[in-house]
Amino acid sequence: xxxxxxxxxxxxxxxxxxxxxxxxxxxxxxxxxxxxxxxxxxxxxxxxxxxxxxxxxxxxxxxxxxxxxxxxxxxxxxxxxxxxxxxxxxxxxxxxxxxxxxxxxxxxxxxxxxxxxxxxxxxxxxxxxxxxxxxxxxxxxxxxxxxxxxxxxxxxxxxxxxxxxxxxxxxxxxxxxxxxxxxxx
Amino acid sequence: xxxxxxxxxxxxxxxxxxxxxxxxxxxxxxxxxxxxxxxxxxxxxxxxxxxxxxxxxxxxxxxxxxxxxxxxxxxxxxxxxxxxxxxxxxxxxxxxxxxxxxxxxxxxxxxxxxxxxxxxxxxxxxxxxxxxxxxxxxxxxxxxxxxxxxxxxxxxxxxxxxxxxxxxxxxxxxxxxxxxxxxxxxxxxxxxxxxxxxxxxxxxxxxxxxxxxxxxxxxxxxxxxxxxxxxxxxxxxxxxxxxxxxxxxxxxxxxxxxxxxxxxxxxxxxxxxxxxxxxxxxxxxxxxxxxxxxxxxxxxxxxxxxxxxxxxxxxxxxxxxxxxxxxxxxxxxxxxxxxxxxxxxxxxxxxxxxxxxxxxxxxxxxxxxxxxxxxxxxxxxxxxxxxxxxxxxxxxxxxxxxxxxxxxxxxxxxxxxxxxxxxxxxxxxxxxxxxxxxxxxxxxx
Numbered sequence: 032x033x034x035x036x037x038x039x040x041x042x043x044x045x046x047x048x049x050x051x052x053x054x055x056x057x058x059x060x061x062x063x064x065x066x067x068x069x070x071x072x073x074x075x076x077x078x079x080x081x082x083x084x085x086x087x088x089x090x091x092x093x094x095x096x097x098x099x100x101x102x103x104x105x106x107x108x109x110x111x112x113x114x115x116x117x118x119x120x121x122x123x124x125x126x127x128x129x130x131x132x133x134x135x136x137x138x139x140x141x142x143x144x145x146x147x148x149x150x151x152x153x154x155x156x157x158x159x160x161x162x163x164x165x166x167x168x169x170x171x172x173x174x175x176x177x178x179x180x181x182x183x184x185x186x187x188x189x190x191x192x193x194x195x196x197x198x199x200x201x202x203x204x205x206x207x208x209x210x211x212x213x214x215x216x
Numbered sequence: 217x218x219x220x221x222x223x224x225x226x227x228x229x230x231x232x233x234x235x236x237x238x239x240x241x242x243x244x245x246x247x248x249x250x251x252x253x254x255x256x257x258x259x260x261x262x263x264x265x266x267x268x269x270x271x272x273x274x275x276x277x278x279x280x281x282x283x284x285x286x287x288x289x290x291x292x293x294x295x296x297x298x299x300x301x302x303x304x305x306x307x308x309x310x311x312x313x314x315x316x317x318x319x320x321x322x323x324x325x326x327x328x329x330x331x332x333x334x335x336x337x338x339x340x341x342x343x344x345x346x347x348x349x350x351x352x353x354x355x356x357x358x359x360x361x362x363x364x365x366x367x368x369x370x371x372x373x374x375x376x377x378x379x380x381x382x383x384x385x386x387x388x389x390x391x392x393x394x395x396x397x398x399x400x401x402x403x404x405x406x407x408x409x410x411x412x413x414x415x416x417x418x419x420x421x422x423x424x425x426x427x428x429x430x431x432x433x434x435x436x437x438x439x440x441x442x443x444x445x446x447x448x449x450x451x452x453x454x455x456x457x458x459x460x461x462x463x464x465x466x467x468x469x470x471x472x473x474x475x476x477x478x479x480x481x482x483x484x485x486x487x488x489x490x491x492x493x494x495x496x497x498x499x500x501x502x503x504x505x506x507x508x509x510x511x512x513x514x515x516x517x518x519x520x521x522x523x524x525x526x527x528x529x530x531x532x533x534x535x536x537x538x539x540x541x542x543x544x545x546x547x548x549x550x551x552x553x554x555x556x557x558x559x560x561x562x563x564x565x566x567x568x569x570x571x572x573x574x575x576x577x578x579x580x581x582x583x584x585x586x587x588x589x590x591x592x593x594x595x596x597x598x599x600x601x602x603x604x605x606x607x608x609x610x611x612x613x614x615x616x617x618x619x620x621x622x623x624x625x626x627x628x629x630x631x632x633x634x635x636x637x638x639x640x641x642x643x644x645x646x647x648x649x650x651x652x653x654x655x656x657x658x659x660x661x
Contacts, residue, residue, distance in 0.1 A: 039570070049573050052286045060289075063277065068270040081276045088280045152266045170228075171260070172267045177230075196224055203259050210255055213262035 037061070037105035044095035045102070055092050062109050063088070065173055069110070072168040073117050075157045083120060087113045110183060114165075121161050148212055155205040159198050166191050167198035219249045223256050334509045334529050335655055342628055342657060504544070506534040508656025510552070510633060515650040517557035517570070530652070534581060538660075542585050548602055548613075549578035554637060558646040577611050579604025585619065595620050598629075609639035615654060625660040 035057070043054035066087060070080035090112050102108055156164055166184060169175045170191075177195075181188045203210075217225075222239045225231040231239065242249045281288045510530045532550030539545055555572045583600035590596055595618055602613040617631030633654040638647045 042569075043571075046569070046571075048571055050571070052284075055284070055286065056281075056289045059277075059280070063272055064270065067272045067276075068267055071270060081273065084272070085276060085280050085283070089283055092284050148262070149266050149269055152262060171263050192230075195228075196221060199224060199256075199259070200220070203255065206259065206262070207255065210258040210262065213258055213265065 038101055038103050041095060041102045041105045041108075044092060045098050047096050051092075051095075055088075058091075058105065059088060062106060066109055066113055068172060069113055069168060070117060072153070072156060072172055073161075073165050074120060075153060075164075079120050083113065083116045086116055090116075107183075114183060117165075148209065151206060151209060152202075155202045158205060159201060163194045163198040163201075166194045167202070170195045171199065219246070220252055220256075223249070223253050227256055227260060332511060335511060338509075338628070338655065338657060342626070502538050503661045504534075504536040504538065504546070504658045505661070506532075506536060506546075506548070506656060506658040508532050508534075508629070508654055510652040510654045513650060513652040515555045515648060517555050517648065532656075536581065536583065536658075541587055544581075544583040544585065544600075546581045546583070547578070548581045548604070549576070551576045552650075554606075554608075554648050554650075556639070556646065556648055558639075558641045558644075560641050575606045575608060577604045577606045579611065579613065591618070594622060606637060606639075609637060609645075611635060611637040617654070619658075627658045627660075628656070629658065630655045 035054070037058065040054040040058050042048075043051045044058075048054075063084075067080065067084045070084045070087075071077065074080045074083065087109060091109055156168070159167065162184075166180055166186070169180045169183070170177070175183075177188045177191050180186075180191045184191065186194070217235075219239075219242055222231065222235060222242070226236060226239055239249075243253060278288045508531070513530070530550065530552030532548055532552075534546050534548035536544045536546030551574055553572045553574050555570075557568070557570045559568050579602040581600055581602040583598055585596050585598040587596055598615075598617045598619055600615045600617070602611075602615075604611040604613060613633060613635040615631055615633045617629045619627045619629040621627040631654055633650075633652055635650045636647060637649075638645050640646075
């Protein structure tokens, strides 16, 4: 199984072959890390990220037999499912939390440990609005091209570039007091 | 575009070559620009470290598989360090979401060393059984293995029944004697019996013509009380290509008779396998139980799409009935992974399927053991054909084997097996042919 392409593995799921479980396990092994990172960084809350992450892979497995044709971009499919679920969570959350209420306070005199520094990044990401945050994560974390991000989000490439730059500038300002600390990681 | 944005696009890989020249000039001249570059590199590095530090919680991963009713793998992400994972769409520059992994060309033709494990276990178990046959005999029969002697027996009680072993140099002759009913055997045991009776009569004539003391009179009474036995406890066992005749016979305190027996029974085996089957005599030597597996498979379509674990080993069990010394008929069945490649039209779209499901099969087997072509007296070439049926279509199998029979009942065999399976897909037949090395063990009852 480890030698098969994503498309061939997904075919096992789509045709519900006896090896579908093994194929799913292999697909999970290949894509679980970036998918969970996406959920975690876009949503910013671990419990919500876990739920969305689980639901993503469960949906991929269960809806695969409903596909009429082979899927050539399995990672793209997983990303679409993952993103839609994240948008649902963010939409529901907007009724209770205002993004403007989130702030980041960095203590320049504090000696941060590794986990604390990583938490600071999450806190900085929390200070971004949802749209900027998503494209920033896709570009800076997952190294996805601007064209692909534009396809996924429905934005223009120029808009994506602008959002990434804007988010990066904000993050850089927020983390500036402790950026040198990251050299220790 | 300010310096910060130029640096951002440079690190982002989207800065044009003209603008790169402009940026480099700025960096050479401006200390603040260099600090900005350092700052953005640090941020980028921090984000990548943050990405690498992401770990999927073990319970989250397990929850997915348990929800789907799948076994939870010991894969990365389940109690493992996520940093060790090799995500194909991670932080490599320029990576797209699309097509992040390899193609089918990786379908492996390499041989998995684990496939030899069943063969090793088989050989090990055979070695254990072979070396522990005395213990097995004790367990099965509750008596010690018959220990015969090539020495001339002497001074034994005239009425004591001593079990002796003889060996026949002609396997065919011994086989015939084994197959025919006792009363029809023209065997040498009958003549032995007659000789014993004649010798006994001579002994009586000799002793009756002379005077006797009390001791001699006692001996004579004992001899008179002796009734020449009927040789009805003779059995035949096969050992190393020879038929060994085991018989119960009287040993009479007479040098003449003892010498005669010693001559006839000179070639004896030091150790004999059980004289009788633990099963009813109706099964004696006629049935075989067979277990086998295979390795070094090659197939068309090839190669196997899956290099599975040890339980992916093809295996077969069979029960065979020996019609005669050379001809065997039986039923075989087993399971094996069958590589398939076929085209099926799904919703008007022709789709090529490549899969390797595990299928069961069962069939009727005929086997020919060529005893006349024995090698090293205990290796018999044999060939077999099987007409089998699977859940997807008919299957034909053929084997060429060498059967090594170091014991009378147990054999191990090694050979080549080919199979051809045909299966209809939307009114079109597709086939899978497999060639493999097969090996196994059999036991005769």
